[in-house]
Amino acid sequence: MKNLALFHEIAKNPYDYAKKVKKESGRKVVGYFCSYTPEEIIDAAGALPFRIFGRGGDSLADAHLQAYSCSLVRGALHDALSGGLDFLDGVVFPHTCDSIQRLSDIWRINVKTGFHIDAVLPVKLDTKSSGEYMADVLKKFLRDIENGLGVKIAENDLKSSVMKYNRIRSYLGKIYRIRRENPSLIGSRDLHAIVRASMVMERDLLVEELAALAGSLNDGKAAGKTAGKKVVLAGGVCNLPDIFSIIEDSGGIVVGDDFCTGSRYFEGEIGINGDIVESIAKRYKDRINCPAKHSGLLTRGEHILKLARESGAKGVIFLFLKFCDPHSFDYPYLKDMLNREGIPSMLFEIEEQLPSEGQFKTRCEAFLEMLEA
Amino acid sequence: MTGNSQTPDPEKEKRKIKSVKKMKEIMTNYYMEAKTAEQTGKKVAWITSGGPVEPLIVMDIIPVYPENHGAMIGASKMGVALCEKSEEMGYSRDLCSYARADIACAPANGGPIGGLPRPDMLVCCNNICGTVLKWYEVQARYFNVPLFILDTPFSHTGFSDEARKYVRKQVDEYIAFLEMVCGKKCDYDRMAEVGKLSVQGQRLWQAVLDTAAHKPAPMSAFDAFFHLALIVTLRGTSVVVDYYTGLLAEMKERIASGISAVPNEKYRLLWDNLPIWYRTKWLSEKFAAHDACLVADTYTSAWCGSLKYINENDFLGTMAEGYSRIYLNIGVDEMAETVIEMIDKYDADGLVMHSNRSCKPYSLGQYDIQRIVQEKRKIPTLMIEADMVDERNFAESQIETRIDAFMEVLKAG
Numbered sequence: 001m002k003n004l005a006l007f008h009e010i011a012k013n014p015y016d017y018a019k020k021v022k023k024e025s026g027r028k029v030v031g032y033f034c035s036y037t038p039e040e041i042i043d044a045a046g047a048l049p050f051r052i053f054g055r056g057g058d059s060l061a062d063a064h065l066q067a068y069s070c071s072l073v074r075g076a077l078h079d080a081l082s083g084g085l086d087f088l089d090g091v092v093f094p095h096t097c098d099s100i101q102r103l104s105d106i107w108r109i110n111v112k113t114g115f116h117i118d119a120v121l122p123v124k125l126d127t128k129s130s131g132e133y134m135a136d137v138l139k140k141f142l143r144d145i146e147n148g149l150g151v152k153i154a155e156n157d158l159k160s161s162v163m164k165y166n167r168i169r170s171y172l173g174k175i176y177r178i179r180r181e182n183p184s185l186i187g188s189r190d191l192h193a194i195v196r197a198s199m200v201m202e203r204d205l206l207v208e209e210l211a212a213l214a215g216s217l218n219d220g221k222a223a224g225k226t227a228g229k230k231v232v233l234a235g236g237v238c239n240l241p242d243i244f245s246i247i248e249d250s251g252g253i254v255v256g257d258d259f260c261t262g263s264r265y266f267e268g269e270i271g272i273n274g275d276i277v278e279s280i281a282k283r284y285k286d287r288i289n290c291p292a293k294h295s296g297l298l299t300r301g302e303h304i305l306k307l308a309r310e311s312g313a314k315g316v317i318f319l320f321l322k323f324c325d326p327h328s329f330d331y332p333y334l335k336d337m338l339n340r341e342g343i344p345s346m347l348f349e350i351e352e353q354l355p356s357e358g359q360f361k362t363r364c365e366a367f368l369e370m371l372e373a
Numbered sequence: 374m375t376g377n378s379q380t381p382d383p384e385k386e387k388r389k390i391k392s393v394k395k396m397k398e399i400m401t402n403y404y405m406e407a408k409t410a411e412q413t414g415k416k417v418a419w420i421t422s423g424g425p426v427e428p429l430i431v432m433d434i435i436p437v438y439p440e441n442h443g444a445m446i447g448a449s450k451m452g453v454a455l456c457e458k459s460e461e462m463g464y465s466r467d468l469c470s471y472a473r474a475d476i477a478c479a480p481a482n483g484g485p486i487g488g489l490p491r492p493d494m495l496v497c498c499n500n501i502c503g504t505v506l507k508w509y510e511v512q513a514r515y516f517n518v519p520l521f522i523l524d525t526p527f528s529h530t531g532f533s534d535e536a537r538k539y540v541r542k543q544v545d546e547y548i549a550f551l552e553m554v555c556g557k558k559c560d561y562d563r564m565a566e567v568g569k570l571s572v573q574g575q576r577l578w579q580a581v582l583d584t585a586a587h588k589p590a591p592m593s594a595f596d597a598f599f600h601l602a603l604i605v606t607l608r609g610t611s612v613v614v615d616y617y618t619g620l621l622a623e624m625k626e627r628i629a630s631g632i633s634a635v636p637n638e639k640y641r642l643l644w645d646n647l648p649i650w651y652r653t654k655w656l657s658e659k660f661a662a663h664d665a666c667l668v669a670d671t672y673t674s675a676w677c678g679s680l681k682y683i684n685e686n687d688f689l690g691t692m693a694e695g696y697s698r699i700y701l702n703i704g705v706d707e708m709a710e711t712v713i714e715m716i717d718k719y720d721a722d723g724l725v726m727h728s729n730r731s732c733k734p735y736s737l738g739q740y741d742i743q744r745i746v747q748e749k750r751k752i753p754t755l756m757i758e759a760d761m762v763d764e765r766n767f768a769e770s771q772i773e774t775r776i777d778a779f780m781e782v783l784k785a786g
Contacts, residue, residue, distance in 0.1 A: 063740060064738075064740050064741060065737055065740070066728055066730075066736060066737065066739075066740075066758075068467065068730050068733075068736075069733070069737055093529075095526070095527055097503050098502055098503045098504065098733040098734045098737070099733055099737060101503075101527055101529075101734065102705065102733065102734065102737035102738045103737075104529060105529060105704045105705035105706065105738055105741075106705060106737070106738060106741055108529070108530075108704070108706075109705060109706055109741055110741070118527075118529040118530070120526040120527055120529070120533070120536065122524055122526070122539070123499055123503070123506060123522070123524045124522045124524045127546070129539060129542040129543060129546065130524060130539070132539070132542075133526075133535060133536075133538075133539035136535035136538070136539070137535055140533065140535055291507070292503055292506075294506055294510065294522055297510055297513055297514050297520070298514070322467065323467050325467075325468055325469070325503065325504055325507065325733070326503065326507060328464065328465040328467065328468055329464070329468060329472075329504075329507030329508070329510070329511065330507070331463055331464075331465070332462055332463030332464060332511075333511070333514060335463060349465075
């Protein structure tokens with residue numbers, strides 16, 4: 001599996017990768033936040049969609065964001081203010097939580113990274129009118145992207161981007177399933193790197209690499225049963241490859257996730273019949289929601305329960321960025337729902353860097369020890 | 374019984390706002406009615422503070438405000454115990470303290486008024502924050518009652534036609550929701566009347582706040598925090614119109630007879646963000662001791678700030694935009710402009726900002742607003758790090774030192 005190294009390299013140094021692509025191909029790079037960004041439209045416009053994560057530092061954010069902001073918004077702003085994101089030709093802020101919402105304003109006022117688009121998506125996703133609004137917003141977004149990049153998006157280009165993304169998502173889903181059924185074939189740390197790299201990589205290349213990887217995994221022989229207790233992870237953004245190693249070193253096997261940087265990114269296919277933008281809108285409306293959006297009162301709980309059951313997980317580990325309000329509000333009900341079904345869970349709040357690695361390992365070990373074999 | 378400390382200080386008595394008594398009566402009656410709704414057969418809706426209450430009034434539904442409840446909990450200093458209880462329930466200490474306190478109250482009927490009356494429905498408008506969405510989801514699961522979400526897209530740089538259409542549609546959905554829960558039709562004639570009363574109430578509230586532009590100011594932001602309760606809770610009723618008519622007359626009288634909120638008003642300050650409910654008296658006295666009056670604030674004016682988008686003769690048609698473009702649902706730069714307009718209008722000498730851990734939409738962006746104000750108006754600014762209800766986030770001596778230092782700068786200027 002030679003290309004695993006490629007995914008790891010890109011996931012580790014996404015900025016260098018994007019700069020290289022830009023230099024070599026002359027393509028424009030559009031930064032974005034959150035998995036609700038309709039990347040298909042950016043791709044169809046010929047630009048490289050680039051998901052922004054901070055690289056660790058946050059000191060320059062102090063002049064604009066209080067200490068009670070999450071490390072994602074602080075880290076991203078720091079990078080932008082330090083000039084680290086100067087290679088971007090534009091930035092997209094989809095409406096999600098209060099913090100990203102205000103980050104958009106602060107960014108627009110203080111940062112020069114090309115054009116600035118706010119895609120003010122609906123917050124509720126379970127009504128007819130919100131579905132119509134979602135499609136309206138994406139149509140507006142398409143026009144904004146055209147204006148920002150100075151291009152016209154042809155219907156056919158959009159359609160082929162959608163088909164490309166369908167393939168990307170389907171390969172990612174396939175690789176996840178292979179991992180779930182046969183954890184010895186590919187590490188969860190690798191899986192995480194693949195998803196992270198997918199959000200910044202040239203998508204044509206990505207399709208090829210994912211196809212090759214899925215093929216080689218299919219051919220691979222299972223190296224026998226992996227020892228360990230199966231767990232599912234749930235939360236927002238995970239920016240820490242180490243987390244997976246720690247869990248696995250503590251005796252766990254990650255068999256699924258409900259992460260923005262995991263399965264929420266690639267679930268759901270886009271129909272290619274009918275109005276293409278409306279089909280895109282439907283996918284973003286129907287995929288399992290981020291807790292900053294509303295789609296029923298128990299939807300997320302049922303989803304995580306189903307994930308745990310289908311993957312045979314014995315427990316769930318919640319990993320939240322500290323100061324992430326939407327996830328923290330859902331936690332008590334999710335925990336109760338899992339408890340009632342006899343699935344224990346633990347919560348760990350993380351910053352983008354992991355200063356409390358030892359503490360996390362200790363808690364993981366204690367939690368995993370308690371789980372049924 | 375002579376000569377004891379019970380004798381009211383005539384100087385202090387003179388300064389007391391007489392309408393307060395009436396306001397207390399109205400609020401007591403309102404809560405009594407809400408608490409006894411089960412006996413009287415009236416339905417109760419819990420609604421967010423920025424939500425459109427007018428259709429509830431039309432449908433004879435009693436609106437109840439968990440945020441107002443949060444403020445009462447804070448003012449009665451019961452916040453810490455309730456917040457701690459919510460943390461035992463699994464809610465992070467970093468979450469909004471209104472939400473935490475209210476969530477902890479529900480199962481225990483706790484708090485200053487023994488809990489809020491049980492809701493028959495929940496109405497959540499996210500024009501103030503994303504937190505209310507999560508909070509109302511929690512309560513909808515707990516009480517197992519229908520939840521209506523009015524989704525008001527954020528206006529970073531403007532309000533799009535797409536958003537206008539979406540919110541307008543939801544206004545109809547909202548009314549259909551109420552008709553379904555109540556099992557009766559909406560009376561649109563009454564809706565038109567209630568809409569007019571709402572606009573009238575908002576105009577009067579703005580007029581009351583405007584009286585503080587007079588030097589010296591007849592009322593302070595601390596008074597506004599108290600008198601605000603009516604425009605929040607009973608907007609769209611004649612009770613509000615009558616009360617603010619009386620309050621406005623009283624303020625005008627105070628101006629005429631030279632009665633000011635602070636005895637020797639020398640410095641005029643603008644307050645930003647929610648009050649620190651458990652310390653309003655302390656802060657008020659602290660500033661007054663420096664001859665400083667908080668003459669206005671961005672918080673209480675939020676309930677009449679989007680009047681410009683509302684046509685009283687087409688309330689239903691225009692309230693979508695009015696409710697979407699309120700102070701908290703707009704970009705930081707537009708908020709900064711509003712702050713500057715207020716500084717000019719009230720002739721403020723300084724800006725006091727409460728960086729409120731509980732409220733990210735209000736607080737994130739304040740550092741930029743502070744900088745913009747300093748650049749454009751060159752007045753001193755003070756940032757107080759605290760929380761509206763959770764007293765554990767209030768460092769008294771540190772805040773006192775900062776206020777003193779800020780006042781020194783003002784006095785030197």
